[in-house]
Amino acid sequence: MIIGIPKEIKDNEYRVAVVPGAVKELAKHNTIYIEKGAGLGSGITDQEYIDAGAKVLDSSKEVWEKSEFIYKVKEPLEEEYQYLREGLIVYTYFHLAGNKALAEELVKRKVISIAYETLQLDNKLPLLRPMSEIAGRMAVQEGARFLTIPEGGRGILLQGVPGVRPANVVIVGAGTVGTAATRIAIGMGARVTVLDVNIDALTAITNIFPDKVETLYSNPLNIEEAVEHADLVISTVLIPGRRTPQLIKENYVKKMKKGSVIVDVAIDQGGSTDLTKDHPTTHSDPTFVAHDVIHYAVANIPGAVATTSTYALSNATTKYARAIGDMGLKQACEKFPEIISAINTYDGYISFEPVSEDLDMEYKQANIK
């Protein structure tokens, strides 16, 4: 297959889909085109890709137009819609439940969209996991930064000092992001409360951090009370493939202390607070203030630590890219049936049920040819 790797164009997005080691594997049976400079943000030169067997093209237009299979990091942006065409395979993060305009383009143009975030294997999301590990760690770092006075925060140090209480960190969701965030927040000495509806997830987190974390069943009353007393709230809720539910209501935010911080990691699926919903921010303008509370809702948090993120993402995604490139989509799905759970649009229809329900768009099971 002809596999194309365009340079990412989202604000402050420095990741690239593949590292040279992966290109070397892919290039054994495929032609690999990569856009000039695509790896520079992650510290990878064009020459390293050439040495691994890729051909460097000058423009994204050439990469998109010459390739049968586009291998990316973030969803296609409006400037890239012009390249979407019938039968083109696009393998990337899409988060369609929060992006109807893109879903409509993909359906209209009959693109085969293979979404990292919905690929399920043994009830896990292995292609979301590496970025969630990073976003969870970064969420605490960023939260700590915005709690400082120069950044507009209430001037609280997460760990406190002898004789002064540490900060209260409330984490909603005890999955991959939630567990990573808990690890860092505890490591920094904060008091941590974690809420989830999944008792197994709460048990797991208690077992990992015995006596260091307080857990609470997630219901509106418990969320409201925890949020009211929090200095830093980190929301990490996910119902796979679905639009994020808005669990943190505006009236809870109004009760928070001035200069407190909310980091809405779940913004990429639509946002989990009334105020961040449909209000993503960017690395160049990461926060907004509402009811005196700082809201951080960057949808590509791992992009800020691109060198780490690129290697982690490439390690996770290459296995399926190789399968699709080497044997074609049909055979790849036969060998790795979990790929089917990642196909979100196919032949002019939404082919992933939760997305079709959330967007109120017609569903049709992919009949892979």
Ligand SMILES: NC(=O)c1ccc[n+]([C@@H]2O[C@H](COP(=O)([O-])OP(=O)(O)OC[C@H]3O[C@@H](n4cnc5c(N)ncnc54)[C@H](O)[C@@H]3O)[C@@H](O)[C@H]2O)c1
């Ligand atoms: N902003 C970014 O840059 C970025 C980066 C990585 C991941 N993410 C997003 O972070 C979110 C979390 O990812 P993850 O890998 O941790 O998912 P996960 O599936 O591992 O964890 C999600 C958790 O939310 C819990 N949950 C569901 N409903 C809940 C409720 N009502 N109350 C409390 N908890 C509830 C689930 O039980 C689960 O434990 C996803 O939306 C993902 O796309 C964002």
